[in-house]
Amino acid sequence: MNRQKIVITRKIPESYVNDLKKQFEVVMWSSEDQPVTREYLLNEVKDASAILSMLTDTIDRELLSQGSELKVVANMAVGYDNIDVQAARDLGITVCNTPDILSDTTADLAFALMMATARRIVEAAEMVKQGKWLSWSPYFLAGYEIHHKTIGIVGMGKIGEAIAKRATGFDMNILYYNRSRKPDAEQRLGAVYADLDTLLQESDFIVCMIPLTAQTKGLFGEKEFKKMKRTAIFINAARGAVVDESALIAALEAGEIAGAGLDVFEKEPIDANHPLLQFPNVVALPHIGSATHETRSAMIALCCENITRVLRGERPKTEVKS
Template sequence: MRPYIFITRRIPETIIQSLKEKFDVNMWKYEDIPVPREILIAEAKKADALLTMLTESIDETILTAGRNLKVIANNAVGYDNVDVATATRKKIAVCNTPDVLTDTTADLTFALLMATSRRVVEAAEFVKQGKWQSWSPFLLAGQDVHHKTIGIVGMGKIGEAVAKRASGFEMQILYHNRTKKPKVEQQLGAVYTTFDELIEKADFIVCLTPLTSETRHLFNRSVFKKMKPTAIFINASRGPVVDEQALFEALTAGDIAGAGLDVFEKEPISADHPLLRLPNIVALPHIGSATQETRQAMLQLCADNIEAILEGKQPKTLVNKDWIPLVRA
């Protein structure tokens, strides 16, 4: 029998055509509705490979049900939705989609920074709602971006790409990361700082750190209080890195000037969430990598990784480097 692949969302046929020529492929019928948990478990029991989205929790239950599973191809750079330790123990490869979305996500991150600082969304709604009756010197006046100080928390590849864009606006670039980046410092003039120094000095604090036990609620009430009252906070990493109640309190108390968010603790965010009532919030539905070109490239990389594993080859982007493949009979 041919290996069986289950895909947890409907994706373009062009992506899976090559897989269908070699394997049996089935996918969930909806593009915008997550696959129900019970169906995912049932499919995992039959599957040799799963192509998953961030919305699916690939936990021990799924991995234990998947007795034949050889690979989880997660359509994202992040993989906090996958129990990598259990997958490794069960000799299941976990793959992600780095690199192909770096520039696209950096574009969106900087666009979110600009939209928040210049009150673009608020201004657009002002016009649409018929509120623009006259011109005045400080009508919807925002803050300059050029020549300001940007602080990037998490200087991975996306962080480096954001820093490159910031250099075009002649911004001073501060960064905090687990390791220093001499190349970025040399090429862009970025300056490594402690976390506390960054949040106290930066006009724009951009969160691009991965979600770990150490970074969960990294941005809490005490951190927001240390920021400038004119500071703008941007999160394009993972929602749980931010304590949303603390952010709401910081914004309503005037501790910071505004926030641009592409991610939230619970997604999709409820329309009655307190943050969405604030005029100085720009909220996006987790679209950091959402361009036609990049989403196609991400899915193609997932397909390539699955094909490689099922054919006994090394995948292109392996997360669990200590993965040991099952010995084929």
């Protein structure tokens, strides 16, 4: 009897692979840093029962249709905009993600990005390294305070709530915009629901944590940036495509906002010559929101558990329902 086959689209620690190999055939892309090729994936999925995918992999209808034995796709991310979930549903394929376990880690990064941008941390550190720190003056590298300011969180999911929790430690006023009200978060965290226009107009920090959908693509455009305070700082640790980058560039050039902290971009990896990277008031990171040893290990373990459950005929732990 042939064993069910699992395709892993990026190199992961051997300990997880060895555990899976006790029950299944496992095929793994050989590189940790380079994404799997389309050709490789199309070929390997033909007789595969499961895919352990990364957010950089395009799991579309064409690919899913190639897998006549395919039962489950376990995505190593909270978001699953890289997967055609409707196609998977049509083909009877279960889609899983890794929610909750990375909420605190990503919130840490988003808050760190906010602090780094507001206090010009990266700019200051580079100045020291380059030997450009020559003297002190009253407004030398003066940034913006965070404590007692207003933070506006767009997308009040688990990560958004975790960011709000951190904001309470800085005595911040917390506004949030979400598809639905969060009464529990309002009570626990003192968060106040606001419509998007009000949030944009009143917040000192706008933190984007919305998922990428057809409705949210390009949500932050010219009109939205014009509504922000000139002293506002925009943070995006969600998905790059929810922002119209040309509009963000224009807002920065015109001084319509004070700065931006970005962990995600429309096209990743972002080109080193991209206009956004030329602004000293932009802190840019290479999509590392959940990048800690502890969290990434937990994400891999959850993907493996979801795959194992489905291939055994059991319900997965974190199935995508939408």
